[in-house]
Amino acid sequence: MILKSQVEWALHCCAILAGLPEGRYLSTKALAELHGLPKEYLSKALQSLSQASLVETTLGPSGGYRLAKTPSDINFLEIVEAVEGKARSFTCTNIRANNPCRPEGYCDSKPCAVARIMWEADEAWRDTLRRVRLSDLVGTLSEEVPADIWRSTFEWVLKRAG
């Protein structure tokens, strides 16, 4: 049970987009080169963010992506679910229904007890991600990343933002 690498890419890209000056866009090409990622494939992750209305896009030169909301209004779960999907990690195939001792046509009143427990754990995972805002990540990064690297990184991307 491993998350797509696109999840990692999307989170890092959102962190960069969160630090952009108001109104500026950043292209797939710039984000791919900054992170050393395949441009065409990263594009799919960014499209997922766009479909989830987490980012806005514009075409043409100096076009690209910017956040559609303030970093404090975006949480981790939104980003993760945008590229990974909203499906639960445990899928119940209801194998209890194959029990040969069950009367024909018997109908369960509740979902399977095994599934309920697994879904509860899934919710705990989602709750944790829901409680972390993109602005929290940006705060941590600006504390931990040395100031000169942090500053020159944004100079670097802005130079490519036209």
Next chain:
Amino acid sequence: MILKSQVEWALHCCAILAGLPEGRYLSTKALAELHGLPKEYLSKALQSLSQASLVETTLGPSGGYRLAKTPSDINFLEIVEAVEGKARSFTCTNIRANNPCRPEGYCDSKPCAVARIMWEADEAWRDTLRRVRLSDLVGTLSEEVPADIWRSTFEWVLKRAG
């Protein structure tokens, strides 16, 4: 990010094993027929449980599997990790290291902030599973499954246990 179906199978099998009389074994064949699962493939899941020392085995007729510990000494996480593995759901490829603005040979003092958040969510998932004991599942099942189905199911499997 979907768990293997073997996780579901293993959990249901453990629930049945937990209800067996002391000292009795249940074969792969019986467990597979009870749940309507492919015998050969289910065998792989049971082997995983065996390697994790959650179940004990014996060979020959009337052989098979039984729990190696009391149901209250087995939690969900042990079973899930036995078949799914202990690897975290988020793998950090450290793409921050590709940032062209980083000085050559620069070394990070901490793991990536993105990864730390994702791992925290992973821990929340594992904590939830760790807190649920196999005996809790058995308790829920014996409450919710109609008593006659519950009883005839164990008569059915015991008939196949030799």
Next chain:
DNA sequence: GGTTTTCGGATATGATATGTCCTTAATTCC
């Protein structure tokens, strides 16, 4: 009009989950 960009479709490839088959060794039953 030419360039740059997002977006989506089509396709290829590799890894992994799923499923089957077969052999070996141990145990039980007759």
Next chain:
DNA sequence: GGAATTAAGGACATATCATATCCGAAAACC
């Protein structure tokens, strides 16, 4: 002792999905 049964595990086949690349269309900018 011999036959039947079982777990264990290796070999193999198949299907699904993640990863990756390429292309064409439409939109924006110069």
